[in-house]
Amino acid sequence: MILNPKKFFIQFIVILVAMFGVHFLLHRAFMSLSGFTVQTLIEEYVFLTFLSAVHFFAIHWLFKKWPKYSGFIFTGLSLLKMGVSILYLFPYIFPSNSQSVIIAINFMAVYFILLMYEVVFIAKSLGKNH
Numbered sequence: 001m002i003l004n005p006k007k008f009f010i011q012f013i014v015i016l017v018a019m020f021g022v023h024f025l026l027h028r029a030f031m032s033l034s035g036f037t038v039q040t041l042i043e044e045y046v047f048l049t050f051l052s053a054v055h056f057f058a059i060h061w062l063f064k065k066w067p068k069y070s071g072f073i074f075t076g077l078s079l080l081k082m083g084v085s086i087l088y089l090f091p092y093i094f095p096s097n098s099q100s101v102i103i104a105i106n107f108m109a110v111y112f113i114l115l116m117y118e119v120v121f122i123a124k125s126l127g128k129n130h
Contacts, residue, residue, distance in 0.1 A: 002125070003056075003059065003060045003063060003121075003122065003125050004125070005056070005057070005060060008056055008121055009053075009056075011117070011121070012052065012056075012114075012117065015113075015114075015117055016045070016049060016114070019110060019113060020041075020045055023041065023045075023106070023110070024038070024041065027041055036099055036102055036103050036106070040092075040103060041106070044103075044106065044107050044110060045110065047088055048085075048107075048110055048111060048114055051081055051084060051085065052081075052114050052118065055077055055078075055081050055118070056118065058077055059073060059074060059077055059122065062077075070126065074122060078115070085107075085111055088107075089103075089104055089107060092104065092107075
């Protein structure tokens with residue numbers, strides 16, 4: 001199993017910048033309704049970028065080491081990534097208010113789009129090598 005980190009990160013950065021641009025413009029258009037700041041939006045993107053990078057490098061390293069367990073490795077690391085994301089969201093969502101729901105929804109939308117990209121990239125890489 002060979003994952004191409006350069007290809008992954010070029011596509012990842014393009015998707016991330018496009019998503020942030022759209023997200024930022026939507027935030028500006030509906031700022032009075034959103035209830036959270038641009039700083040929070042930037043923090044979410046920085047956190048998710050770091051988390052996705054660590055996740056990919058861990059997958060890349062572990063796939064090289066144990067290629068026949070690639071499915072278990074991906075699933076386990078994705079669950080770990082989800083747990084870390086929930087821990088990150090705790091200060092924003094507790095105590096619960098209308099702003100916390102908006103922050104959680106925005107975070108999860110970006111999280112799932114990035115997760116979909118990772119799944120598609122890794123599935124294509126697996127398909128090419130088998």
